[in-house]
Amino acid sequence: MPFLRVLIVEDDPIIAEDIKEMLTNVNYSVQGIAYDKNDALEILDKTKPDLVLLDLNLSGEYEGFEIANYINSKKIPFIYLTSYSGKEILDKAKNTLPMGYIVKPFNERELYSAIEIAIYNFSKFLIPIDLNRENINKLITNELTQKEFEILKGLYEGKNNQQLAEENFVSLNTVKTHLKNIFEKMDTHSRSETIAKINEILR
Template sequence: MANIQVLIVEDEPLIAEDICEHLSNVDYSVLAIAYNKSQALKVLEQQIPDMILLDINLGGNLDGIEIAHLINQKYQVPFIFLTSYAHKSILDQAKVTWPMGYIVKPFSEKDLFSSIEIALYNFSQNARPHNLNLERINQVLLSPLTEKEFQALQDIYQGLTNKQMAEKQFVTVNTIKTHLKNLYDKLEVGSRSEAMAKLRNLIT
């Protein structure tokens, strides 16, 4: 579960499965597919993803915008809007929810991946505490982080995937997963987004 976990909120099953297939080609994990607002909220109550791909128009309503407001209020997770609509009135409603991106259907696999990577980077930079250093973190943790675990944490704040971390550090993806598991255990969290939220509360 150390991969970047994505929640797909899309009411058209074929599009949702297409997105799922694209994500499975790289080191992203699909946490769940929700086809409507109630399913999306149920998933969020059970587990917090690292990224949400959120269709604005669910079942003929702009439920995606309502979900976006709730994400900002309660979960603080980056999300990208997916939509077939590019009307100014809808854009005006969508932009005030501060999405990390906006993809108009139909979109390519390249568009999807580049949007996710940029979104993860921008969100993690905004969430990064000003005084993020190993000594400061270890002052507030019962089990101190190692240098390798701190490096993994820094890479999370760069929005890197497990594969990108492994290439940067010249280690295997399994080694990265081990570092992330140890990091999550010490922070008592289950995902990247929860790790960032926990640190923000601990050292700010």
């Protein structure tokens, strides 16, 4: 199981491949690359990425805003990638509630930092008031073990696999196994989908 599954929406194939390389260098998994709006919507219908990197200006049109609205309906966090930083564009972007906004060109460290912060902020944005194992287990068929619940809490706090392993004194492979079990029991396929589902059922 990868650390984080990311969808890249970028109309320049060279830039898309550069981003893919940056992501794999920091142990993220690229779930797909979309070069236009139709590609992006199709991939989003078929898969459940944990995060979307979204080029704002696709093929000379600001289709990123339209895609952003669809992403929000799926309750998936996203970060805009753009060459534009003017006030008018920023104001429009803010209304679509991105978890970040990266101005091109950017490097691997900047991308990694933006993604980690985005996942953390998304988890905080959706955390339910009363997150406890007993309440969750009342609402699912196969109950979470105490250790699985501890991993789930860490996931909600925006922690990555390495942090989860260190805090729970287990190996990375054990964390991945727990996450796999959590996804199966929650009938979800990704971190962001799990966060959104918990928020929904405990609301």
